Amino acid sequence: MFCSSCGTENAAGARFCAKCGTALATTAPAPAAPEPITTVRTSSPAAVATVSPTGKQPWLALVLSLVIIGVGQLYNNDWKKALAMFVGAILGIYLTAGIATFAIWIWSMVDAYRVASGSGKVW
Ligand SMILES: [Zn+2]
Numbered sequence: 872m873f874c875s876s877c878g879t880e881n882a883a884g885a886r887f888c889a890k891c892g893t894a895l896a897t898t899a900p901a902p903a904a905p906e907p908i909t910t911v912r913t914s915s916p917a918a919v920a921t922v923s924p925t926g927k928q929p930w931l932a933l934v935l936s937l938v939i940i941g942v943g944q945l946y947n948n949d950w951k952k953a954l955a956m957f958v959g960a961i962l963g964i965y966l967t968a969g970i971a972t973f974a975i976w977i978w979s980m981v982d983a984y985r986v987a988s989g990s991g992k993v994w
Contacts, residue, residue: 872896927987936979940972943983951994952982 872895873880874888881889888895923929927947936943940960944953956979963971985991 923987924989925987929984929988932983932987933980936976936983940976940979943979944986947983947986947993949986949993
């Protein structure tokens with residue numbers, strides 16, 4: 872079956888997603904089954920990061936901006952920011968010998984990840 876949260880395919884009968892830890896709907900649900908009190912389920916930060924309220928994939932957005940500055944913003948439908956980053960990156964090559972371009976590149980990657988994960992704002 873497929874995880875409703877991240878789409879990863881899991882073995883039939885698996886109770887939790889192997890990738891993100893989300894509880895899976897089983898074909899034979901047993902809601903009355905008591906959970907052991909001593910068991911405290913924790914999810915790792917990486918697992919939390921793969922679940923986004925925006926429906927975007929933060930890591931995909933980051934990689935897109937890694938390849939080309941601003942593309943991660945386009946993926947986030949953040950075209951004004953994408954344009955600003957793209958123009959800034961071009962100008963940075965001529966005006967700052969690439970120093971500003973490098974800074975914008977880092978910003979583009981971090982921002983793409985943050986916006987896609989819902990913790991950053993679209994312009
Ligand atoms: Zn999952």
